[in-house]
Amino acid sequence: MxxxxxxxxxxxxxxxxxxxxxxxxxxxxxxxxxxxxxxxxxxxxxxxxxxxxxxxxxxxxxxxxxxxxxxxxxxRGVVFQRYSVFPHLTALQNVAFGLECEKSPLLGKLFGKARRDANALAREMLAAVGLEHNLDVYPAQMSGGMQQRLAIAQALIKHPxxxxxxxxxGALDPGIRLDMHGLVTGLWREHGLTxxxxxxxxxxxxxxxxxxxxxxxxxxxxxxxxxxxxxxxxxxxxxxxxxxxxxxxx
Ligand SMILES: Nc1ncnc2c1ncn2[C@@H]1O[C@H](COP(=O)(O)OP(=O)(O)O)[C@@H](O)[C@H]1O
Ligand SMILES: [Mg+2]
Missing domain, CATH: 3.40.50.300 (P-loop containing nucleotide triphosphate hydrolases)
Structure with a gap:
């Protein structure tokens, strides 16, 4: 190491x-x-x-x-306890947005193939955190644990x-917290994260x-x-x- x-x-x-x-x-x-x-x-x-x-x-x-x-x-990707995922964006848009900012900081929009690629990658990240069936859901419709998964997907899409x-x-119920421990451990191993x-x-x-x-x-x-x-x-x-x-x- x-x-x-x-x-x-x-x-x-x-x-x-x-x-x-x-x-x-x-x-x-x-x-x-x-x-x-x-x-x-x-x-x-x-x-x-x-x-x-x-x-x-x-x-x-x-x-x-x-x-x-x-x-x-x-x-570097970051996830805070009360992470501000964007309330006016769906799960898929929230995750793809991280990539848009990075690729095109001034315009903040992707078109054509770039957008399709971003969406495909965002889907992959959402699947990695177990939200593959919630692509079009808005944060307000999600539980705390789901919002936290969304925030992690948003951070991971930049491959930090x-x-x-x-x-x-800290704000999650004990059972959900246990699920999140498994999720983070798996992502840490699979992505070789620090x-x-x-x-x-x-x-x-x-x-x-x-x-x-x-x-x-x-x-x-x-x-x-x-x-x-x-x-x-x-x-x-x-x-x-x-x-x-x-x-x-x-
Ligand atoms: N921008 C700032 N100006 C003045 N004091 C600050 C600022 N940011 C943090 N602090 C102070 O630094 C100390 C450490 O804060 P923080 O890093 O948030 O601690 P922790 O996360 O361990 O609770 C606190 O006393 C806090 O008030
Ligand atoms: Mg603190």
């Missing part, structure tokens, strides 16, 4: 508020990284850095040993190397991840809570199928 992403002494600050400090880690191609930590520990900020939506205040992030470009990139999941299953998933659920983190990163502050100044930022305080390799005892948080 080789390093896909490298964080070198990365800091994120907003004014005098330090959110992340001294983040040093590499993410191997093909790994499934679960990210846990208390609310406000900078987990979403960490994902935004990988997405290139945000640049570090200090330090460096490398993708394939080259500086990460701070822009939306087809290398990294799939970023920000608490993707996945970085933030979750509140420690059991989910250890069940799905090949590695669990815990973000938290190493030091706290009671007089100035924003003085110090969070960093990866635990970094645990996991053999899938084993469920080790959860880490003891200080």
């Amino acid at each position: 080789s390093a896909l992403l490298t964080f070198k002494d990365v800091w994120v600050e907003y004014g005098d508020k330090v959110v992340l400090e001294r983040v040093n880690l590499t993410i191997e191609e093909g790994s499934f990284v679960s990210v846990i930590g208390p609310s406000g520990a900078g987990k979403s900020t960490f994902l935004r850095l990988v997405l290139g939506q945000e640049a570090p205040t200090r330090g460096q992030i490398l993708l394939d040993d080259r500086p990460l470009t701070p822009e939306c990139h087809p290398d 190397r990294v799939l970023l999941l920000d608490e993707p299953f 996945i970085v998933m933030v979750t509140h659920d420690i059991k989910e983190a250890f069940k799905l991840g090949t590695r669990v990163l815990a973000f938290d502050k190493r030091r706290i100044d009671p007089q100035a809570p924003h003085r110090y930022g969070a960093t990866a305080v635990y970094d645990m390799p996991v053999k899938r199928g084993e469920t080790p005892a959860p880490p003891a948080f200080a």
Whole structure:
């Protein structure tokens, strides 16, 4: 395995508020990284850095040993907990739309063969997430689990190397969540994806991840809570199928 992403002494600050400090880690191609930590520990900020939506205040992030470009990139697909699939588009249109944006950013429309190709690919992605019978359904007619599948299909159609999941299953019922675990595991294996998933659920983190990163502050100044930022305080390799005892948080 080789390093896909490298964080070198990365800091994120907003004014005098330090959110992340001294983040040093590499993410191997093909790994499934679960990210846990208390609310406000900078987990979403960490994902935004990988997405290139945000640049570090200090330090460096490398993708394939080259500086990460701070822009939306087809290398990276993203799914958030409350993902805004477009309500006025059907499932098929929602998934094909991702491709339209990429191919023709100004026009945003595909014609003729390009459109037929996009639709065929979108159908394939929808089948991969089990929505092949819901091509013409609008998001409002879908359950939370179906909307989440749709969001994953939308992210996957660009064939991202990294799939970023920000608490993707938090709002789902336990049974549906279990289905989604199977789906994501299958997609991860079949597409050779690298996945970085933030979750509140420690059991989910250890069940799905090949590695669990815990973000938290190493030091706290009671007089100035924003003085110090969070960093990866635990970094645990996991053999899938084993469920080790959860880490003891200080
Ligand atoms: N644009 C911003 N300006 C100021 N503070 C921000 C901004 N974005 C995030 N933060 C702060 O950074 C901290 C970490 O946020 P976040 O990454 O969302 O944490 P998590 O996802 O772990 O809950 C929070 O204290 C949040 O208020
Ligand atoms: Mg968050």
